[in-house]
Amino acid sequence: MLLRPQLPIYKNGGDFRHVLQRCSEFFMLCKRLIKKKELLDYCAQRQGRGKANALRALNYATGRTENGGEAYALGVMLDGGLAQPSLQEEITYPFDLGHRDRVDFAWHTREGHLIVAELDGRVKYRDPSMFRGGDLSATIIAEKEREERIRLVADEVVRFSFREAMERQPLIRKLIHAGVPVNGAL
Secondary structure (H helix, E strand, C coil): CCCHHHCHHHCCCCCHHHHHHHHHHHHHHHCCCCCHHHHHHHHHHCCCCCHHHHHHHHHHCCCCCCCHHHHHHHHHHHHCCECCCEEEEEEECCCCCCCEEEEEEEEECCCCCEEEEEECCCHHHHCHHHCECCEHHHHHHHHHHHHHHHHHHCCEEEEECHHHHHHCHHHHHHHHHHCCCECCCC
């Protein structure tokens, strides 16, 4: 197995959030080529100061985060002691079963509540290739309609920026305030 050049997780091994981001991105790229158990076994055999964080991150790396920002935010959430969310969960709008929206992060509490968190990306508003029908205003309206459908299904919806994830505490405080379960230190 020739992973060493492609596996950057040991090079700068310290910060769990960065390690999880790298593991998630790497796993997303190669999940069709290698089984997660093989990757865990490979990492377990390696030495280095980032080994513990790499193994921990690989346990959470599902390949389901859609970008590095989501992977980093997931690392912040887990490192901050929050319960592991469901990633890219599909929510069905009950008034029109044809509308299904995927959310970045979702938690189902013991009390039966659904808490959703969405990373606010800006690229969909800046990159014309991502505009709905080539139209920025149509893109904004579609996003507002999507959020309204989600808000009618979820008990709490938290929107956050990548800056809040980078600063860590603003994101964690928002999620705790919304009722996301806390696991304690991981």
